[in-house]
Amino acid sequence: MTADPAARPLPARFPYGGDYCPEQWPAEVRAADLDALQDIGVNTVTLGVFLWSSLHPAPGVYDFSLLDEILEPVLARDMQIVLATPTGAHPAWMARTADVTRVDFEGRRHLFGARHNSCPSSATFRAESAEIAGLLAQRYHDLPGLVAWHIGNEFGGMCYCESCAAGFRRWLQEKYGTLEELNRRWYTLFWGHTMHSFEDIVPPSALSEHWNGPAYTAFQIITLDYRRFQSEALRECFRLEKQAIRRHSPDVPVTANLMGFFPGIDYRRWADDLDIVSWDNYPRIGHGPGRVALAHELMKGLAPDRPMWLMEQTPSQTAWRPDNPLQEPGLLRLRTWQAIAHGAEATLYFQMRASRGASEKFHGAILNHAARTDTRVVREVAQIGAEVRAAAQLRGSRTEHRAAVCVDWDSWWSLEMSDGPTRRVPYVEEITRIHQDLFDRGIGVDVLSPDADLTGYDLILAPVLFVTGPERAANLERAVAAGADLVTGFLSGRVDEDDQAPTLDVPGHLAPLCGIRVDETDSQPEGVDREIRWADGTICRADTVFDLVTPVDAEPLADYGSGFYAGTAAVTRRDTGAGRVFYVGARLDEAGLRTLWDQVLGAAEDRAPGLERVRRRTEDAEVLFLLAHDGAHRVVLDAASTDLLTGDSFPAGAVLSLCAPEVRVLRRPLEGAPA
Ligand SMILES: [Zn+2]
Known part of the structure; x- marks a missing residue:
């Protein structure tokens, strides 16, 4: 039944557009909106994300007239369609069914409200969501222009209800087999936690193992297993909908909009189920382009052989944060091309037109409340709309990165709820910090599981790899x-x-492997740091966490210059014959991290902070993306190139000037290929 996802048909046009909620508008407004959107290059709309209450107004009653009606003008304009299942928000009547709404961390059963409020273990929700998905596929499977099915919306969140408790016990029984094995691996002799029956086990919440919120648990393994279970329960909901769709629509790719570095779900375990990996990119204040680049590669790395789509980004600003900065002129274009540089085969926005009411009425949209077409946002969207057609020729292109960054949800979860050595090393931030100098050097990275086949990479970055058993270490x-x-x-x-x-x-x-041992780890509060002295005389600082490293079969590269352990090794290197292993025992400051990379990679002559360089290969060309995120840059071209966005040609050796936020997409034919 499962056809090869790679063989599924690709959209005829590079998808450009995004979420549209025509159900919020009368027919004449829909027609005018679609005309305006099409004029500025929008060729694809995502429809039906929150339509469940209209499609299924009462138990056993289905009504597709509104969806038929809103599809009609879209079909008349020959637009491409991403059709969503509406299961991100259940109808009000369904919330009155006993098991549908979630029970929160404090043990409160929720009432109807908001969205993402369905228990993933609820038998009612599972049956109803699969039913509506199947009915949609039955009715619309041969819709002209249907390019993807979009299941639910931004899966996530936790539930602590009785159905989840029962599901958790079944999941544990399957995982551990026997209570003896569970007790052994849960280390339940600690604090008298021996379980004498699977019925003894309850979800770890504010009512049981937790204190001071979800990150503080008395039994990390119980909480870790519960997070794994909830991630799997949500995946099962996705799979049930997908199976229902597949019965009627075997060839159209199925996706769910993921959220990049989202802690709620171990996306790696979902990867096999996604025909397209799509995600929503809403960088926070302070999340720089290096972090966004990592997120794109994290998503691409879930399924390197399948398409990656940018399913959502704001064309203007967000609304749910305390501060919602505008994107300065050119930044939307830069972010869109950054996504394409990292492999996106669709660039879609949330949203096409601003809602008049409720929580997203001030969320950025292409068309504002007045539906003006002479705004800055519309002009920029139109410019990008004209340009992204060139991206169609990059479909299926690949990167050939020589470096890999390991990201692991188990380590993320386990580290951030650990009592000791420190609470002040956020997992993703630490990876982003250490990766920054590679980014500044223009070194592209794949982002992979530490359990993936990593042989063949020149460089592997595996910081804060908190969870490492013998198999992972052997890998x-x-x-x-x-x-x-x-x-x-x-x-x-x-x-x-x-x-x-x-x-x-x-x-x-x-x-x-590291050739060291650490007998003690110091953890100090904010504001306390230690001097780090490199063997070549360079001095930097480190803070937060300090391993007292004893080299066993490694040489010290740096030691502490202050603290009672001054003179003790802080950074070491072990040469193994073929490769080298660097152990960084302290949280180095920026200068220290640059020194580290100088030690690993040699002094950087082409470090260019603010300028991202990405190389992709198509069958007959290399495409060099130059993305100026900050500052002004001069780049000497190493090959004759044609700019895909302007058509300008440059000889090898030409010097290009770029000033942020600016983009160049330079195609250079591979040797032997036609220019
Ligand atoms: Zn539940």
Whole structure:
């Protein structure tokens, strides 16, 4: 039944457009909106995301007339359609069914309201969501222009109800087999937690294991398993809808809009189910382009052989944050092309027209409340709309990155709820910090699981790899034996997948590979730092966490210059013959991280902070993206190039000037290919 997703038909046009809610508008407004949108290059609309209450107004009653009506003008204009299942928000009547709404962390059963409020274990919700998905597919499977099915909306959130408790017990029984095994791996002799029956087990919440909120738990492994279970329960909801769609629509790709570095779901476990990996990009204040680049590669890396789509970004500003900055002129274009540079095969926005009421009435849209077409946003969207047609020729293009960054949801979850050594190392922020200098050097990275096949990479970055059992350590060791340089360090190898500390020297199963041992780790409050002295005389600072490193089979590269452990190693290197392993025992400041990368990669002659460089390969060309995020830059072209956006041609050696926010997309034919 499952056809090869790679063989599914691709959209005829590079999808450009996004979420539209025509149900909020009368027919004449819809027609005018669609004309205006089409005029500025919008060729694809996502429809039906929140239509459940209209489609299913009462138990057993279905009414597709509104959806038929809103599809009609879209079909008349030959637009491409992403058709959503409406299951991100259940109808009000359904909330009166006992098991549908969620029970929150504090144990309160929710009433009808908001969205994303359906219990993922609810038998009613599962049956109803699969039913409506199947009915939509039955009715609309041969819709002209249907390019994708979009299931639900931004899956996420937790539930602590009785259905989830029962589901959790079944999931645990399947995982552990016996209570004896569960007790052993849950380490339940601690605080007298021995379970004598699976019925003893309750979800870890404010009423049971937690204090001071979801990040503070007395039993990390119970909370870790509950997060794994909830992630799987949501996946099961997705799969049930997908199966229902597939019965009527075997060939149209199915996706769900993910959210990049989203902590709620282990997206890796969803990857096999997604024909397209699509995601919503809403960078926060302070999330720079390096972080966004990592998020794109995280999403692309879920399924490197399948298309990645940018399903949502705001054409203007968000509305749900305390501060919602405008994107300065050119920034939307830069962000759109950044997505394409990292492999996006569709660039879609939320939203086409601003709602008049409720929580998104001030969320940015292409068309504002007055539906003006002479605004700055419309002009910029139109410019991009004309340009993105060129992106169709990049479909299926690949990167050939020599470096990989390891990201692991288990480590993320486990580290951030750990009591000790520190609460002040946010997982993704730390990875982003260490990655920044690679970004500034123009070194592209794949973002992969530490359990993926990493052999063949020249460089593997595996910081704060908190959860590392023997298999994971062996996987990294294979990559190093094959010639990779590995960079890891503090808060790595601290626990195994059962959240138990190994009976080994720190960093546990990674210790032999790193050639060190750590007997003590100091953790200091904000404002306290230590001097770090590199062997070449460079001095920098470190803060927050400090491993006292004893080299066993490694050489010290830097030691502490202050604290009672001054003179103790802080950074080490072990040469293994084929590869090298760098252990970074302290949270280095920016200067320290640059020194580290100078040690690993050699002094950088082409570091260009603010200028992102991405290379993709099509069958017959290399495409170099130059994305000026900050400042002014001069780039000497290393090959004759044609700018896909302007048509301008440049000889090898030409010097291009770029000033942020500016984009160049330079095509250069591969040797032997026609120009
Ligand atoms: Zn539940």
